[in-house]
Amino acid sequence: MAKYKLWVVATAALLLLAGCTSIQSSSSSDTSSKSTKKLQTTGKVTDSMYEGVITNGQYKTSQTRGLTSEQSNTSFDVKSLENGLLTLSKEQFPTSKYIFQEGQSLKTTEAQKWLARKSKTNTVGLNPEDNGQTEPTKRNPLYLQQILEQDYLSQDGTLSGMSIGLGMNQVDYYTKEQYGATYQTKISTAMMEQQGKQMANKVLARMRQKKGMSQATIVIGLYKQATKDSLVGGTYFAYGVSKNGSTTIDSWHSMNQENQVFPITGDEKAVNQSDADAFTSFKEQIQTFFPNLSGVTAQAHYEEGVLSGLNVTINTQFYSETEIMSFTQYIATAADKYLPRNIPLDISISSVEGIQSYVGRASGSNSFTTHVFGSY
Known part of the structure; x- marks a missing residue:
């Protein structure tokens, strides 16, 4: 962050x-x-x-x-x-x-x-x-x-x-x-x-x-x-x-620091409802296009009530290298569209076999770094 x-x-x-x-x-x-x-x-x-x-x-x-x-x-x-x-x-x-x-x-x-x-x-x-x-x-x-x-x-x-x-x-x-x-x-x-x-x-x-x-x-x-x-x-x-x-x-x-898990569950109140809604939109969007997902969650960190970093974990059922490559590129596009800007962002994409790919954006940057972990 x-x-x-x-x-x-x-x-x-x-x-x-x-x-x-x-x-x-x-x-x-x-x-x-x-x-x-x-x-x-x-x-x-x-x-x-x-x-x-x-x-x-x-x-x-x-x-x-x-x-x-x-x-x-x-x-x-x-x-x-x-x-x-x-x-x-x-x-x-x-x-x-x-x-x-x-x-x-x-x-x-x-x-x-x-x-x-x-x-x-x-x-x-x-x-x-x-x-x-x-x-x-x-x-x-x-x-x-x-x-x-x-x-x-x-x-x-x-x-x-x-x-x-x-x-x-x-x-x-x-x-x-x-x-x-x-x-x-x-x-x-x-x-x-x-x-x-x-x-x-x-x-x-x-x-x-x-x-x-x-x-x-x-x-x-x-x-x-x-x-x-x-x-x-x-x-x-x-x-x-x-x-x-x-x-x-x-x-x-x-x-004044707070940590929160997205999506919000039960009676828990969001630290910032706009951030929670943005993550929900991102989650729904990627699940619509790539349905074989086991879970999409995030951990948010707040300083003085303002979001200062977000770490997203996506668990997949993909096994094809080409599926992972396509999904990773789509994640970067969806993150840019739906998730809050001007904060550091880390997205890990994993299966039961381990981490498959990574999408990240540094603080103050408008571009994403992506990497697919190959078997070679």
């Missing part, structure tokens, strides 16, 4: 790895210092993406991606947490001036302790102690579900900034006994926000103690986890920025 990609096809180019399809070595030096340190990077294919660091010929993976507290995440939440944090980071760390590195300061074992409950044997746990209660309204729920670190380096390779995403539960799912029934503790928006901000300051103070982070700019975003039955990921609802060695965030910025 222009500001926020959160979907499966878009995440094939997750973060900056799209640049790795043609990895190139680039040397960067800090012109304002005498440093001669050189970095090998992935290179980048667009100005909106970061170059990533390659160390000793290998890309360093994240120490914290996918880590959760006691309950499991949906794949949507894992991707939305990191893509949203990447978008937030670009405001503080421009892609033209900084190089991206997966989080390396917060180690896996350390992050696991932070995500766990506080106890006599785990004094650094950010989630509250177990009060021994099992009733939904009496127990202490798990507020924090995920934590993610992203690092931002200056051109000479110095760690200059960091972003931390805290995934907060709006519902804490739990069992009263092993393999027993699942119960829910619902967490109010006010309590989720209060707990998130308190935890953010604790995390900030701890990160300031790490090597190279005493004066670095640190961004912390608060993310609302989606519920287990959701077909889309959660959203960020607030973020704060700490500079010049401060150990608390005193000023928070509210964010």
Whole structure:
């Protein structure tokens, strides 16, 4: 998405790895210092993406991606947490001036302790102690579900900034006994926000103690986890920025983001009825001309009530290469006619055998890119 990609096809180019399809070595030096340190990077294919660091010929993976507290995440939440944090980071760390590195300061074992409950044997746990209660309204729920670190380096390779995403539960799912029934503790928006901000300051103070982070700019975003039955990921609802060695965030910025699945079902209200109607027209049109479709759905992302990206998934029963080629071309034509303009658009066409073709349009572009995946 222009500001926020959160979907499966878009995440094939997750973060900056799209640049790795043609990895190139680039040397960067800090012109304002005498440093001669050189970095090998992935290179980048667009100005909106970061170059990533390659160390000793290998890309360093994240120490914290996918880590959760006691309950499991949906794949949507894992991707939305990191893509949203990447978008937030670009405001503080421009892609033209900084190089991206997966989080390396917060180690896996350390992050696991932070995500766990506080106890006599785990004094650094950010989630509250177990009060021994099992009733939904009496127990202490798990507020924090995920934590993610992203690092931002200056051109000479110095760690200059960091972003931390805290995934907060709006519902804490739990069992009263092993393999027993699942119960829910619902967490109010006010309590989720209060707990998130308190935890953010604790995390900030701890990160300031790490090597190279005493004066670095640190961004912390608060993310609302989606519920287990959701077909889309959660959203960020607030973020704060700490500079010049401060150990608390005193000023928070509210964010208004929403995700929605098309077509709208049941009693759910559309965020924007015109967008929902446009998708319905697109869906009906392609189903009329190509009836052998198993399903047509979309995931929409809204910023401040305005559609900022759309990811469409089309499941087909086609097996002929020529059918797929014709259908892909028709999809591009129908998308241009019916779907909203001036937003990034990703359309994946798949069968039970896997992805068959792709149609995409970049933000601000009037033309579509198409590709049919052949068997040769």
